[in-house]
Amino acid sequence: MKVSAIQMNMIFEEPEQNYLQAEQLVEEASKGDCDVIVLPETWNTGFFPKDNLEKYCDQNGQKTKALFSRLAKKYHKHIIAGSVSDFRDGKCFNSSYIFDREGNVIANYDKTHLFSYMDEDKYYEKGGHICTFNLDNVKCGIVICYDLRFLELVRTLALDGIEVLFIVAQWPRVRLEHWMTLCKARAIENQIYVVAVNSCGVAGETQYGGHSLMIDPWGNLICEGGDEACTIEGILNIETIQEIRNTIHVFKDRRTELYQLG
Ligand SMILES: NC(=O)CCC(=O)C(=O)O
Numbered sequence: 001m002k003v004s005a006i007q008m009n010m011i012f013e014e015p016e017q018n019y020l021q022a023e024q025l026v027e028e029a030s031k032g033d034c035d036v037i038v039l040p041e042t043w044n045t046g047f048f049p050k051d052n053l054e055k056y057c058d059q060n061g062q063k064t065k066a067l068f069s070r071l072a073k074k075y076h077k078h079i080i081a082g083s084v085s086d087f088r089d090g091k092c093f094n095s096s097y098i099f100d101r102e103g104n105v106i107a108n109y110d111k112t113h114l115f116s117y118m119d120e121d122k123y124y125e126k127g128g129h130i131c132t133f134n135l136d137n138v139k140c141g142i143v144i145c146y147d148l149r150f151l152e153l154v155r156t157l158a159l160d161g162i163e164v165l166f167i168v169a170q171w172p173r174v175r176l177e178h179w180m181t182l183c184k185a186r187a188i189e190n191q192i193y194v195v196a197v198n199s200c201g202v203a204g205e206t207q208y209g210g211h212s213l214m215i216d217p218w219g220n221l222i223c224e225g226g227d228e229a230c231t232i233e234g235i236l237n238i239e240t241i242q243e244i245r246n247t248i249h250v251f252k253d254r255r256t257e258l259y260q261l262g
Pocket of ligand 1: 169178
């Protein structure tokens with residue numbers, strides 16, 4: 001599976017321009033031979049307008065679905081459309097739409113852990129479901145930014161059989177060390193591939209950190225972006241997952257009777 005990750009520098013509170021930029025970047029990435037294209041978190045609005053958020057949101061994902069359905073079909077690529085600020089059923093969600101090569105929406109995930117440190121929980125509604133989907137017979141899961149800190153969520157996805165975890169984010173530069181460490185830890189502890197797509201540039205008062213990453217299930221870095229906007233590409237050899245799981249038996253050796261989660 002070849003993946004293109006678009007580390008985008010979106011313009012804060014300028015959805016029209018951001019849709020144009022995203023279209024152009026996905027068109028460019030589509031010229032290569034990648035199978036999957038991924039965007040970062042809330043690329044339509046930036047993270048996130050506090051003054052009149054609803055005005056900047058997509059409405060029921062309509063614009064997002066129309067654009068990426070068309071591009072996925074045109075280029076015969078899977079597209080994980082990062083996440084968008086999405087107004088639905090009278091509420092704003094931080095929401096991800098996933099498209100197959102025919103342009104069908106095959107999954108939708110609403111961020112489940114809202115980043116209360118930046119008051120996200122006061123403006124957005126939290127999702128109530130985890131999300132898995134198949135891309136060319138590879139089982140995948142998705143989480144959005146702050147979700148990364150919740151090892152239980154990723155473990156639940158891993159126990160559900162995912163082989164690749166997509167993390168779409170707007171992770172600030174000041175906590176870049178957490179980003180790199182947590183991405184690597186989630187890959188190693190769950191013996192899965194991690195594709196982590198961050199944004200860069202400034203949104204509101206926050207500088208975002210870039211350094212999008214792809215990490216293999218052994219914890220090796222496959223590729224990494226720098227501080228600026230870029231598209232990184234990496235190849236995920238899904239067969240290596242079983243080899244690693246046959247070597248270090250993390251799943252077989254678990255002592256679930258001792259764990260008191262909840
Ligand atoms: N957009 C986010 O969820 C930011 C999360 C973050 O900055 C952190 O967990 O640290």
